[in-house]
Amino acid sequence: MAGATSSVVPALVICWLSLVILLHRCRICGAVDRERTLAMIKPDGLSGNYTDKIKEAILESGFDIVQETVVLLDAERASLFYAEHAERSFFDSLVKYMTSGPVHAMVLERHDAITHWRALIGPTDARKAKASHPNSIRAMCGLDSEKNCVHGSDSLQSAAREISFFFRDAKSETVEHDEL
Numbered sequence: 001m002a003g004a005t006s007s008v009v010p011a012l013v014i015c016w017l018s019l020v021i022l023l024h025r026c027r028i029c030g031a032v033d034r035e036r037t038l039a040m041i042k043p044d045g046l047s048g049n050y051t052d053k054i055k056e057a058i059l060e061s062g063f064d065i066v067q068e069t070v071v072l073l074d075a076e077r078a079s080l081f082y083a084e085h086a087e088r089s090f091f092d093s094l095v096k097y098m099t100s101g102p103v104h105a106m107v108l109e110r111h112d113a114i115t116h117w118r119a120l121i122g123p124t125d126a127r128k129a130k131a132s133h134p135n136s137i138r139a140m141c142g143l144d145s146e147k148n149c150v151h152g153s154d155s156l157q158s159a160a161r162e163i164s165f166f167f168r169d170a171k172s173e174t175v176e177h178d179e180l
C-alpha cells in the first residue's frame, strides 16, 4: 500500500504542475495576441441606418468593441484625420463628405484585429467590393471609393494614431454610449 501511494503522489504533483504552467502560458499568449484597430462608420453608414448591422457583423467576427463614440467632425478635425491625403485631388471632397454628418468611431480588439477588420470591410472601392467581395461591409453599404461607408486602420502605427485621435483619454474611460 505504502509503495503504491508513494508513486501516485509524485505523478499527481507533476500533473498539477503541468496544468498550472499550461494555464499560465495560455493566459500570457492570449493577452499578447490581442491587437486593437480603429473602425469608423462614415456619415453615409449612419444616415443609412447601417450601424446595428455593422456592429452585428463585428461581434459575429469575434471582435470586442472596447470603446465607441459618435462625433460630428468639423473641417479642421477631418483634415487632421486624413492629413496624409492633404495633397491629393480628392481631399476637399473627402473632407466635405466626412463632415456631412456624424461618424461612429470604435476601438475593436481581437487577435490580428487590423487584418481581420480590413478583410471584413472589403476593398476600398465599394463598387469593386460589390463585385468581388459580396459579403463585405462595403458591399452592403458603400457606394464608391469615397463614400465607402467604413474605415479601418491600415497598420499598427495608424491604429495607434487613429485611436488616440478619437479617444484621447482612452485609458481612463469605459465605453461611451452616445445617442446620436
Ligand SMILES: *[C@@H]1O[C@H](CO)[C@@H](O)[C@H](O)[C@H]1NC(C)=O
Binding pocket: 047, 048, 049
Ligand atoms: C433611418 O432611421 C430613421 C429613424 O428611424 C428614419 O427616419 C430614416 O428615414 C432612416 N433612413 C434610412 C435611409 O432608412
